[in-house]
Amino acid sequence: MGTFQPGFVHTPVTPFTREARVDFGIYGKLIEFHLKHGAESLALPMHAGESVSLTDEERRKLLEFAIGQVKGRVPVIAHVSDSGTAIAVARARHAEQAGAAAIVATPPYYWTPPPAMLLEHFAMIGSAVRIPFFVYNAPDEMGGVKMTTDLALKLIGRLDNFAGIVDASLDWQFMIEVISEARKVRPDFQLVSGTEYLVSARAVGAKGMFAPLAGIAPALLKGLYDHCSKEQYKDARKAQEDIAAVRQVLKKGGVASLKAALHAMGRDCGAPRYPLLALGEAERGRIADAIEAIAAMGAEPRGW
């Protein structure tokens, strides 16, 4: 197990029609855009893809559609997180049957799980499938609930297919601790950067990157990813600082900002679904201007 390496992972948004239905026409175009601009895997629907705002049936359809559209050109990683373990387990099984290359899951939403609960939740999801299972660690998004090295080691003991952690904690102490300890017992254990803050993660041993901004700045991110893959950090640093600037522009508004930025880049994917509110005209203008002001964005593709 564990030979699967996700590489440079694009995490597409989920386009909606004016009636807030999944817009499969646009989704197909968006997937083609990602494949054309360097995606080595797709992971969907991540939080940037408004996973929690989709019904179970919509998530299954979305995944099946994406796998059908991709037709094996790159691996598709299915995001199966939910509050209830049984719901996530059923979604994981469906993902495997639908042809996903791997699954990824966060801690259960809302329950502020103690470590023992987290362990059982992940163990049940992971053991429901044979494909690789990644844990997504994003304490800032999950009310501070986070993976620990101890938990990772216990999961390795429980699951042959526990392939690694997609880490958005950005925490050097944790990243170094977990990768160095986990590799002692599972040499091919992977740390994957869960955000575009790749330089430090790569330096301490991460391989691969989930990139929520790949729909906005695929060229910049490809440069960052390639320089980091070769450990050419002098070149990587400039790209890292540029993408950090883009992230800061979009940080406050979350997915609503992300969709406003996609619109500004000529790839309209509609508004976010409720409860998220679409940004007003003025705020959208501010985002478009702020992105325009970042020189490196001049080299990014416009339109589809």
Add this chain to the structure above:
Amino acid sequence: MPIKLRGVMQSPVTPLKDDFSPDLATFERLLDFHVRTSGTAISWPHHKGESLNLTIAERKLFAEAAVKAVAGRVGVSIHVSALSVEDSLDLARHAQKIGADAIIAITPYFWNPTKEAIYDHFRRLGTSIDLPLIAYNSPSYLSGIEFDGELIERLIERLPNFIGMKEASFNSEKFIEISRSALAMKPDFALVTGVEYLLPSIPLGGVGSYSSAGAICPNLCNAAFEACIAADWDKARELQYKLSRLWLLFRDQYPSSLKGGMVMMGRPVGPTRPPLPTATRERQDYLRTQLEELGVMDTEPHGWQ
């Protein structure tokens, strides 16, 4: 002398006698040890030096001893942060008077100051002396009180003597927000990470670190820095993983275990002042087994020589 901020800089612990009183003789031996084992600068008393458990008079006494013992061989910065800002200003003036080369200061303790109040604090501190000023960012210990890019830019603009930062968030986003602002305005602004988190910070423009484990394993610390500078990343990872294990040993109730480990390295520095515990004999023995497992006992100097 102009202080050079590069490489692994040492922030000594504070040696105490069995009755918890200052042990200046051992302090001088320790400073000498750090300088001889290639510490590129000395900075005292960080929290590792139990700064907050020393009286202001004791801090002045040790600071004078530090400047005297180092005797210009490397730069010396004095950490002036105290609970009371009046004491900080006093310590800063004292540092200048005794011939220190720089001061270093963290964001104010306890009060949850606004960004404006943090700016004002550093402006007052920086203009109260002629020495270079190093700011110290440690949001995880200070309930989210921290620097961001904008604050750094304002302070660099206001204070010509603002030369660097101890950046101890250990967080990619926080480090980058500070580094890309500071280095764009002032390319020689020195970003120094805490502990020995060299590998994640140097590729982002960091120049080195203050040291946690330098009194235990100076060779390992220096080798990690050299590997990063030589872009020998596989080697750097191996050494950084080792340093991470050491940090996990010492982090809890810092610097109690560090002082315990120093006993095992033949460099005893006495107890740790309450409320911090002093490492028990059992803890010291456990630390010894860990240091042996990491190969530290065989590759690092034993005793003071």
